[in-house]
Amino acid sequence: MITKPKGCYDVIDKEALKLNKINRYINYYCDFYNYDFIRTPLFESRELFHRTVGESTDIVTKETYDFKDRNDRELTLRPEGTAGVVRSFIENKMYGSNLPRKLYYNGTMYRYERPGNGRNREFTQFGVEILGSNDVAVDVEVISFAYRLFEELGFQDLNVKINNLGSKEDREHYKKALKEYLQPHLNNLCDDCKVRFETNPLRILDCKVDQDSSVLKNVPNILEYQSEESKERFKKVLEYLRFLDVDYEVDAKLVRGLDYYDYTVFEIISSEEVLGNASTIAAGGRYNDLVEKLGGPSIPCMGFACGLERIMLAMDKIENIEKRPLDCYILYVNEEEKMKAITLAQDLRCSGISVDYDVTGRSLKSQFKEADRNHAQLLILLNSEDLQHGWITVKDNLTKEEIKIEENEIIDYIVSNG
């Protein structure tokens, strides 16, 4: 038997209902907030992700699906959504007018990692990006949008962690202080952190292995190594969040796994137990240098992404998803009645009535069961004797009342009673 690749999964039955519901919700909500939908390729040139996500990040160094096409082009299955959106923004010269631009995407991403609860190799991310403004209102809009979205979806006990990475200069300033502080303790850090010390010292703050060590507990606070302007900016962001009733918690050790972030970064964490280790359902931040780094003009941006699989996991607890009930189910026994069922179904569907019937000619009993499984509200019973007199029997599946309708009035009757 051929099976699905490791870390991939089929979305069927109840999961499919959930996914459809979430997607409908996302589309509605983004439209409501005036975001435009954008779809970019599932794979891009390999260089794009190396330049954006960062050469030193785990995502790029060990988790990408890289391949060469038949013409030896080096390509990578997208591990996240922002890089493609920014590439498209530049390539389509969206910066030429109408800024800031509010975009949202929703699609599958690919990372070669160990699968587990809430983590797959093929997974789905939905995210928004606002390109073209450095105003704190943008930071606040993005964070509160994400927060409200999850609230509306039924999440409770949401926790927003937020931090300010500051400007490039701020970070250089801080990195220097951090390295000076860490230098004498280098031997007490884990092997990964020894490497990070050279490649990406900020990541050491986020290291789970060394978190309990006294070295990290007394580490210099990034918020104290920033310019007055950066500090003021962050203060404003927090102030607005309070106005908007977003519960947040400043976490000076929050740094993201992608290199392109600066200034505001945040994560949204759900305490739903089913999520286990996958409790971070959304994350994002500001990336003011990325557009320029990719060859565009200097355009400040901010965005976030969230994992649909994690939302789906938590949704079991949050609400009971049921299939939409069918308006009608047509039952029949013989061939003549079956022909009638087929044409009647078409006529009803054209009139906007959802209807189904058994195509395989199973027993009447089975057809009744099937009607119940589909939560059909009205049953249309085709009876040869009735048909000869030009009648059709309609049964209300709730009250069990039956009524005989003139065959040529059946559509009108169903439409006005459906």
Added chain:
RNA sequence: GCGGAAUUGGUGAAGUGGUUAACACGCCGGAUUGUGGCUCCGGUAUGCGUGGGUUCGAUCCCCACAUUUCGCCCCA
């Protein structure tokens, strides 16, 4: 990438080195000769993740692999 656990039908699962792999749900058919949902009866895994090995014989023991899952790492 590292360490632990699991893998029996459509589903939940019991079970044993040796004839027909329990039970329940579901599904199909019948009693009900064209009106169901209750009840009763019958049917429903040539098969116990895949490939090897041990054995007269393996779903059961051993090995490898795959997949899933938990923890680490990382992340959404």
